[in-house]
Amino acid sequence: MNPVARPPALRTLSALLCPRRRLCGVHAGSGGEGNGSGRSDGGGVRVGGEGEEEGEVGLDADRVPEEVLLRLPTPGRAETDDDDGENLSPGVGSGSRRRLSEELRLEADRIVKILLQDGPGFNTRQALDEMRPRVSNALVRKVLLKIVFSIDSVSHARYPSLAYKFFLWAEQQEGYRHGTSMYNLILKIFAECGELKAMWRLLEDMTEKGLPVSSRTFHLLVCTSGQAGLRRRLVERFIKSSNFNYRPFRNSFNAILHTLLTIGQYSLIEWVHQKMIDEGHSPDVLTYNVVMRAKYMLGKLDQFHKLLDEMGKNGLAPDLYTYNLLLHVLGKGDKPLAALNLLNYMSDAGCVPNVLHFTNLIDGLSRAGNLEACKYFFDEMVKKACQPDVVCYTVMITGYVAAGDFDEAQKFFDDMLLRGQLPNVYTYNSMICGLCVVGKFDKACSLLKDMDLRGCTPNFKVYSTLVSRLRNAGKDSEANNIIQYMTNKGHYLHLLSRFRGYRRC
Incomplete structure (x- = not known):
């Protein structure tokens, strides 16, 4: 693409994301670019949720959560009286500050x-x-x-x-x-x-x-209000309240929308957005980002693209978070050519893709099972002198583990260490899952302890993965050792009952 060429108008962006041509050398295992809703995760394995009994834990269970990648900034201005930090006088010296x-x-x-x-x-x-x-x-x-x-x-x-x-x-x-x-x-x-x-x-x-009632007040109340009807009444009350400390009114709506996004209330987001429009308040980029994310999570891709077009018609340009979402959607929809077009569009529009953009795209493609495309964009990222971080490596490792290619996952893990990137809990969890799949239980148990020694606390899923796979392999004694290790460390003692048949010594 000509580096001095002007980027296409924003109103054409939605069409740009639906190319008819294939990206040579980057294709899905199904033989074409998918048209799905972007809701299916790669691997088709069950992910154990909170409250489930112990059982087979799928390889997809330890992916980096989408919320970590598709994060949005907190809306509105800073609250002068909504800070839980220590507000000590700036004129106090460090010695006096410590004494106080x-x-x-x-x-x-x-x-x-x-x-x-x-x-x-x-x-x-x-x-x-x-x-x-x-x-x-x-x-x-x-x-x-x-x-x-x-x-x-x-x-x-x-x-x-x-x-x-x-x-x-x-x-x-x-x-x-x-x-x-x-x-x-x-x-x-x-x-x-x-x-x-x-x-x-x-x-x-x-x-x-x-x-003044702040967004934090609303967040605490809405998260505790479990019933949908109660949440809707709460939203109505805050919208009408003159004490809700976000003005202009658009910021009040954005604060509510942002909180509803953090707790997964996507249908309620739709309702609040419509309320916002009905009352004559114009959405901004943050509004569109939240509502598009909700439409995507609800599988309403037609409305998702409609909002994207509307955003352009209203003269609003995508920001970094909009591009993050678009790349992730294209990845999960297994549309690598459209993603390549969007990356080029971003560069021409003066928004140079960074590691988070590539990671979101790779994560989406990984969930769609297109590891060839993942490797292509990972290499492209490195060529553009955009260095992968721990999250990007973890996404690649998890994708290969989920696909059953542990050797390739190991290569990325080793390269990550060579580049000085320290594994996080998701990296370790994926590697331990992979070692279990290939039957290297001794190495998996060793990596668990190495993880703990480095100050990276395992989550319950990795313990349950190890225990279930050890038991399935007939290694009941080793499984009990892992449970005992978890107990000795004081980890997840309230979840011990999930390990059926285990009795504490």
């Missing part, structure tokens, strides 16, 4: 100890009054964060009431008032413990006090 931080920590520890003594015969409020701490945003945040991080299956019934008791006491102290960020922290504690009714009462309290 240590004093806060000690004071917060004392407060938490007092709260834990709460019960019959102990007056918590009086004990806090006698302690006479200097109540500030930093101290309240520190106490609430300590409670957040301490919640477990034993404490989840007790901690919400302790946190709320402290929350009420703090607000009654002279010179201090809770802001949005403190409400969000107490909401987070209630969310962790499933206290939905208490969360709604807090929202009512925030509204009565005229406090």
Whole structure:
């Protein structure tokens, strides 16, 4: 393509993605470019979900999740009163900052100890009054964060009431008032413990006090509201609320759409998008990115392309995240020629493809089972001096493992180490799965321990993969050793019951 040629108009981009010619040397095993919805994953193997019993874990189980690759920026402006970090004065020196931080920590520890003594015969409020701490945003945040991080299956019934008791006491102290960020922290504690009714009462309290309600507030509430009907009512309430702290209104809708995307509420995204249009608010690029992703996940590719055309007609150019999504869709649809056209289009439009773009494309093609195309684009990426990172290598390795070509996966793993890229949990999981497939159980167990030694904690799927495959190979003793190893490390003890027939020593 002529480097000085002007890129085609955006309204033709959708047509550009559907070429009639084949890409020579890069083709699918089925003999042509697919027209599927992009929903099928390569390998056709079952992926065990949360709550399933232990069984055969498919090779596709340890792919890098699409959410890691197809990530979107958080919408709207930064919240001045929605930060869970430590907001210390910038004028304080590093020595004074450390001293102040240590004093806060000690004071917060004392407060938490007092709260834990709460019960019959102990007056918590009086004990806090006698302690006479200097109540500030930093101290309240520190106490609430300590409670957040301490919640477990034993404490989840007790901690919400302790946190709320402290929350009420703090607000009654002279010179201090809770802001949005403190409400969000107490909401987070209630969310962790499933206290939905208490969360709604807090929202009512925030509204009565005229406090700005942020996207974090919405996120906490909508993630805890499990019923679709309740979520829709919640969305309606936030759309209508003058306290929802995202203005102009388009940013309010974007904040809601973004949160719904993170929890997979694709149908609700469609509804919110239509509501946004009905109320006369123009979508921006982020809006289109979220809604197109939802259409894609729902398998509505005709509407996906319609939105892409509409985006061009409205004078909006794709951004990096739009291209990420388009390349991934083309990959999963097994359309390497269209992907090549899009990469060239991007370069001509002044948006040079980076490693994330190539990785998204390769991941999609890998899920479609077109490893020849994966290798082609991997080599093209390297030729363009775009160095593959750990995620890109992991996508390649997982693709070959899923296809049963462990030797090629091993080559990529070795090349990755030579280039100084450290494997992550998904890389190790894929390699361990591959070693199990080819019957190299000793190496798989060794790699599991090497993984742990490097500070990369295995997830439960890799443990269950090893155990199930060892048992299928008649190696019950080795399988029990893996379970014991997991137990000794303190990993996933709450999931031990999934290993049928195993009894702890």
